[in-house]
Amino acid sequence: MINFEKFTLENGLKVIVHKDKSTPIVAFNLLYDVGARDENENQTGFAHLFEHLMFGGSLNIPNFDEPLQKVGGTNNAFTSNDITNYYITLPKDNLETAFWLDSDRMLSLAFTDKSLEVQRNVVIEEFKQNYLNQPYGDVWLLLRPLAYQTHPYKWATIGKEVSHIENATMDDVKTFFHKHYRPNNAILTVAGNVELNEIKQLTRKWFGDIPKGDVPQRKLPKEPQQTEEKRLEVERDVPANAIYKAYKMCSKTHPDYFITDLLSDILSLGKSSRLYISLVKKQKLFSEISAYISGSHDEGLLTISGKLQDGITFDSAEKAILKEIENIKLELVKENELSKVKNKIESTTQFSETSVLNKAMNLSFAELLGDANDVNLEVDKYQQITTEDIQRVANAILNKTNCSTLIYAKKK
Amino acid sequence: MILLDRKKAPEFKQVDNIQFLDAIKTSLDNGIEVNYINGGSQDIIKIDFIFNAGNLYQNKPLVASSTNQLIKEGTKNYSAFEISEGIDKYGAFFETENAYDTATLTLYTLTKHLNNVLPYVKEVLLFPEFSEKEFEIYKNNAIERFKINLEKVSFIARKEFMRAIFGNENPYGSDVTLNDYENLSVNDIKAFYTENYNLGNCRILISGKVKTSTINVLNDFFGQEKTIKKESIKIDFPKNTNNHDSVYIEKENALQSAIRIGRLFPNKLHEDYFGLEILNTVLGGYFGSRLMNNIREDKGYTYGIGSGILSLQHAGYFFISTEVGSDVTKKALIEIYKEIEIIRTQEIPVEELELVKNYLLGQLLTSCDGPFNMGSLFDSVHEYGLDYNFYNKYIQTIKEITPKTLLALGVKYFNKTNLTEIVVGKL
Numbered sequence: 001m002i003n004f005e006k007f008t009l010e011n012g013l014k015v016i017v018h019k020d021k022s023t024p025i026v027a028f029n030l031l032y033d034v035g036a037r038d039e040n041e042n043q044t045g046f047a048h049l050f051e052h053l054m055f056g057g058s059l060n061i062p063n064f065d066e067p068l069q070k071v072g073g074t075n076n077a078f079t080s081n082d083i084t085n086y087y088i089t090l091p092k093d094n095l096e097t098a099f100w101l102d103s104d105r106m107l108s109l110a111f112t113d114k115s116l117e118v119q120r121n122v123v124i125e126e127f128k129q130n131y132l133n134q135p136y137g138d139v140w141l142l143l144r145p146l147a148y149q150t151h152p153y154k155w156a157t158i159g160k161e162v163s164h165i166e167n168a169t170m171d172d173v174k175t176f177f178h179k180h181y182r183p184n185n186a187i188l189t190v191a192g193n194v195e196l197n198e199i200k201q202l203t204r205k206w207f208g209d210i211p212k213g214d215v216p217q218r219k220l221p222k223e224p225q226q227t228e229e230k231r232l233e234v235e236r237d238v239p240a241n242a243i244y245k246a247y248k249m250c251s252k253t254h255p256d257y258f259i260t261d262l263l264s265d266i267l268s269l270g271k272s273s274r275l276y277i278s279l280v281k282k283q284k285l286f287s288e289i290s291a292y293i294s295g296s297h298d299e300g301l302l303t304i305s306g307k308l309q310d311g312i313t314f315d316s317a318e319k320a321i322l323k324e325i326e327n328i329k330l331e332l333v334k335e336n337e338l339s340k341v342k343n344k345i346e347s348t349t350q351f352s353e354t355s356v357l358n359k360a361m362n363l364s365f366a367e368l369l370g371d372a373n374d375v376n377l378e379v380d381k382y383q384q385i386t387t388e389d390i391q392r393v394a395n396a397i398l399n400k401t402n403c404s405t406l407i408y409a410k411k412k
Numbered sequence: 413m414i415l416l417d418r419k420k421a422p423e424f425k426q427v428d429n430i431q432f433l434d435a436i437k438t439s440l441d442n443g444i445e446v447n448y449i450n451g452g453s454q455d456i457i458k459i460d461f462i463f464n465a466g467n468l469y470q471n472k473p474l475v476a477s478s479t480n481q482l483i484k485e486g487t488k489n490y491s492a493f494e495i496s497e498g499i500d501k502y503g504a505f506f507e508t509e510n511a512y513d514t515a516t517l518t519l520y521t522l523t524k525h526l527n528n529v530l531p532y533v534k535e536v537l538l539f540p541e542f543s544e545k546e547f548e549i550y551k552n553n554a555i556e557r558f559k560i561n562l563e564k565v566s567f568i569a570r571k572e573f574m575r576a577i578f579g580n581e582n583p584y585g586s587d588v589t590l591n592d593y594e595n596l597s598v599n600d601i602k603a604f605y606t607e608n609y610n611l612g613n614c615r616i617l618i619s620g621k622v623k624t625s626t627i628n629v630l631n632d633f634f635g636q637e638k639t640i641k642k643e644s645i646k647i648d649f650p651k652n653t654n655n656h657d658s659v660y661i662e663k664e665n666a667l668q669s670a671i672r673i674g675r676l677f678p679n680k681l682h683e684d685y686f687g688l689e690i691l692n693t694v695l696g697g698y699f700g701s702r703l704m705n706n707i708r709e710d711k712g713y714t715y716g717i718g719s720g721i722l723s724l725q726h727a728g729y730f731f732i733s734t735e736v737g738s739d740v741t742k743k744a745l746i747e748i749y750k751e752i753e754i755i756r757t758q759e760i761p762v763e764e765l766e767l768v769k770n771y772l773l774g775q776l777l778t779s780c781d782g783p784f785n786m787g788s789l790f791d792s793v794h795e796y797g798l799d800y801n802f803y804n805k806y807i808q809t810i811k812e813i814t815p816k817t818l819l820a821l822g823v824k825y826f827n828k829t830n831l832t833e834i835v836v837g838k839l
Contacts, residue, residue, distance in 0.1 A: 022451075022452070022453060022782075023781050023782065024431070024777055024781065025777065025778050025781050059418070060418040060419045061418075061419070065699055065700045066700055066767065067421055069698065069699070069700050069767055069768075069770070069771040069774075070424070070766070070767045070770050070771070071424040071770060071774065072426070072427050072770050072771055072773055072774015072775070072777065073771075073774055074698075074699070074771075074774070074775065074778070089778060090774060091425075091427050091774050091777055093424070093425045093427075094422075094424040094425065094774075096422035096423070096424075097421065097422055097424055099422075100418070100421060100422050103418075104418055107418070117712070118708075118709060118710065118711070118712040119712070120712070121711075121712025121713070121737075122708055122709075122712050122714070122715055123715075124737075125668070125712070125713070125714050125715045125735075125736070125737055126715035128667040128668050128737065129668055129715045129735050130715075132667050133565065133666060133667040133668045133735070134563075134564060135560050135563040135564065136560075205416065206416075209416070237563075237665075238560070238563065239556070239559035239560055239562070239563060240556050240559065240560065269500075270496055270500045271484075271492070271493075271496035271500075272493055272496035272497040272500045272501075277493060280549070280553070281492070281493070281549060284549065284552070287552065287553040287556035287557065288553065288556075288557075307556060307560075309552060309553075309556070310552075310556070336501060339501065340497075340500050340501045340503070342503075343500075343501065343502055343503030344500065344503045345503070346503050346522070347456070347503035347504065347505070347520070347521065347522050348503075350454045350455070350456050350522060351454075351456055351520060353454060354452055354454060354456070354782050354784060355782075
C-alpha cells in the first residue's frame with residue numbers, strides 16, 4: 001500500500017506526495033506526457049533526442065548535472081513511445097535543489113547550438129550501440145512497422161532512421177519544447193521523508209510562476225483491426241536463427257490488460273513455465289524462448305520470441321509454438337499455473353516498493369493513466385482473474401490473422 | 413512577493429551523518445556463519461548463501477559458472493521442473509550468480525512463504541543431481557548464447573582485457589573458447605560441487621524482515637548438516653603490471669569500436685584504495701566525470717564512457733570502457749590518454765574535488781538505504797574480513813583528502829606505459 005496525497009497548481013501541474021519516513025533519500029520524479037507516438041512520421045526519434053537536450057543547460061542554469069552532483073544527488077531519464085520521464089534521487093536535506101533545477105528547465109531551456117550538435121552525435125552513437133552494432137539489435141526496427149500500419153507505434157523510440165536525427169534543427173527543438181514541456185502536461189511526484197505542506201510550498205515557489213501552455217489534444221491515427229497474417233523474412237549476420245511472433249493486444253487502460261499480462265507470464269515466466277518446459281527442455285527446439293507484453297498505453301503487442309537450436313528448421317519451430325498456443329486456447333490453464341503467476345505479481349510488487357524511486361515512478365505512471373491510486377488496486381485486480389479469463393483472452397488475440405511474424409535468419 | 417532569483421542555487425548541506433543498519437552475527441548449530449540485517453517495512457526477506465566457489469577455484473574454464481547454473485536443474489528427489497515449480501508457486505525467486513571469487517544462491521520471498529520454499533532450497537544446496545540430460549541441454553544453450561556474445565564488440569573487449577592483465581594461466585584471466593564447452597564434462601561439475609559447495613564453505617546473509625524465528629527455521633533446515641571446511645587455496649597472483657599489451661582485433665563492418673584500457677590495481681585491503689576510488693570518480697566514475705564531459709558531452713564520440721575499480725579477493729583492476737563510432741576510434745583514444753595524463757600531471761581544482769566529495773557522500777547514503785542495499789554493502793567488505801569501519805574510514809578520507817595527495821596517487825598509478833589497451837572494431 002502506497003499512501004499519497006495530491007494537489008494541482010493553478011498552471012495545471014499535478015503533484016503527488018508520498019511520505020516514507022524510513023529513508024534519508026528523496027525521489028523526485030517528473031513525467032511529461034509526451035513520447036515517440038507524438039512525433040511526426042518524417043521526424044522520428046525526436047522525443048528521445050529532446051530528452052538528451054534537457055540536460056544541456058536551462059535559462060538560468062548553464063549545467064544541469066553539476067549542481068545536482070554537488071549536493072550528492074544523481075539523476076537520469078528515459079523516453080518511451082508514450083512518455084518522457086525524468087528522475088532525481090538526492091539526500092532529503094538538499095531536496096530544494098531538485099525543485100530549482102527541474103523548474104528552470106521547464107521554464108525554458110538554453111537552446112545552445114553546441115548542445116544540439118553534440119547530442120545529435122551522442123544519440124546517433126546510441127542508435128549504433130543498441131540497434132545497429134548488436135546482434136538482433138534491429139529486430140524492433142523491423143517488427144514495429146510490420147505490426148503497425150498507421151499508429152505511430154510503427155516506429156521505435158530511437159527513431160526510424162539515423163537521418164531523422166541528423167536533420168533535427170533548432171527550430172524543431174524549440175517548437176517541440178513549447179508544445180509539450182508545459183506544467184499542464186506534467187506530473188511531479190515526490191517520495192521520501194517529506195511533509196505535504198513542505199512540498200506545496202516548494203512547488204508553488206519554484207513551479208508556480210511557469211505559465212500554462214497550449215498543449216494540443218492528442219489525436220493519433222487509430223490502428224485498423226488487423227485482418228490478415230503479416231510476415232517478414234530477413235537475413236542477417238548472426239549466429240542463430242530467431243523467430244518473433246507479435247500479436248495485437250488491448251490498451252493499458254482496458255480491463256483485459258492484466259489478463260493478457262498473466263497470459264504471457266503463464267507462457268514464459270520462469271523455468272516452470274509452459275513454453276520453456278515444452279520448447280526448450282522437452283523438445284529442445286529453442287535455446288531460449290520468451291513471451292512478453294509491450295506495456296504500451298495504446299493497443300500493444302504480446303510477443304513470443306525465441307532463438308532456434310542449431311539444425312532446427314523455422315517450420316518445425318514455428319509449428320511447435322503454434323501447438324502451445326492451440327493448447328492454451330483449447331484447454332483451461334490449471335488453477336496452480338494461474339495462482340503461481342499471481343503470487344509472483346504479489347511478491348514483485350512488495351519488492352519494488354522497497355525503493356522510493358520505484359514508488360514515485362509508479363504513482364506518476366498510474367496518475368497519467370487515470371488515477372495514482374490504481375497502484376494500490378493492481379494486485380487485487382490480478383487476484384480476481386480466472387482461468388476462464390485467460391482462455392477467453394487467449395482465444396481473442398492469439399490468432400493467425402492478428403499476428404505479425406518476423407523470421408530472422410542467419411546468413412548462409 | 414519576493415522575486416525569485418533563479419540563478420542562485422538553494423542552500424545545501426554536505427551529507428554528514430550516515431546510519432548503518434547493524435549486521436548481527438550468529439551461527440547455526442553446525443557452525444555455519446550467519447549475518448543478518450533487519451529493516452524495512454515490507455514483509456519480505458532475502459537470503460544469500462555465499463560459497464567460496466567462484467572462477468578462482470576452477471582448474472579448467474567454465475566449471476565454476478556451469479556448476480552454479482546447473483545446481484538448480486534437478487536434485488535427488490525433485491526434477492528441474494519440480495524445483496522451479498516449487499519455488500515459483502509461492503511467488504518466490506531463487507537466483508544463482510557466479511563471480512570471480514564467490515558463487516551465490518539467493519532466495520527472495522515473502523516472509524509468509526519462507527517455510528514453504530526452503531525445502532526446495534535445501535534440496536538444491538545439498539542434493540543436486542547434475543544429470544547428463546540436463547547437462548547436455550545446458551551446454552547446447554550456453555554455446556548458443558556464447559556465439560551470440562562473440563558478435564558483440566564489448567564482450568570480446570572485456571574478455572581480452574582480463575586475459576591480457578591477468579594472463580591466461582590465472583583463474584581471473586583464463587580465456588573461454590567454444591572448445592572449452594566441448595571439453596566440459598558432467599564429472600568436472602560434480603567434482604567441483606563436492607569440493608566447493610559444502611556447507612562448511614558457505615556463509616549466510618539474511619536481510620529484510622528478520623525475526624528470531626527466521627534464524628530458528630534456517631537452523632532446522634541447515635543447522636544439523638555435516639560440514640567440511642575447505643582448506644584455503646594457494647595461487648600466485650601477478651603483483652605488478654609489467655604486461656601492458658595492446659590488443660587490436662579488427663571487426664569488419666563494425667559501426668563502433670569497443671575500447672578497454674586499464675591495469676592491475678590495489679584492492680580494498682590496500683591503503684591507497686580509498687584515494688584511488690576518489691581519483692577514479694573524477695576521471696570516469698560518474699556522469700559528470702572528465703571522460704564523460706570530454707568524450708561524450710564535448711565531442712559526441714560515444715553514448716557513454718566510464719571507468720571503475722574492481723576489487724577482487726586476491727587482486728584488483730582498473731578499467732576504462734566505452735564504445736565509440738568506428739570513424740572516431742583514434743580520436744577517442746587520444747582524448748582518453750589526454751585525460752589520463754592530466755590526472756597524473758595536474759592537481760584537481762578545489763571546486764571540482766568538492767563536487768566529487770559531495771557526490772560520493774550522497775551516493776554512499778543511497779547505498780545504505782534499506783536492508784537489501786545494506787546487505788550488499790556489508791558483504792562487500794565482510795568477504796575481505798573487514799567491517800563497517802571500512803566505510804567510516806572511507807567517509808573520513810573523502811572529507812579530508814587533498815588535491816596534492818590525489819596527484820601523488822595519479823603519478824604512482826596512472827602511467828600510460830603501464831596501461832593495457834584493447835580495441836575491438838576498427839582503428
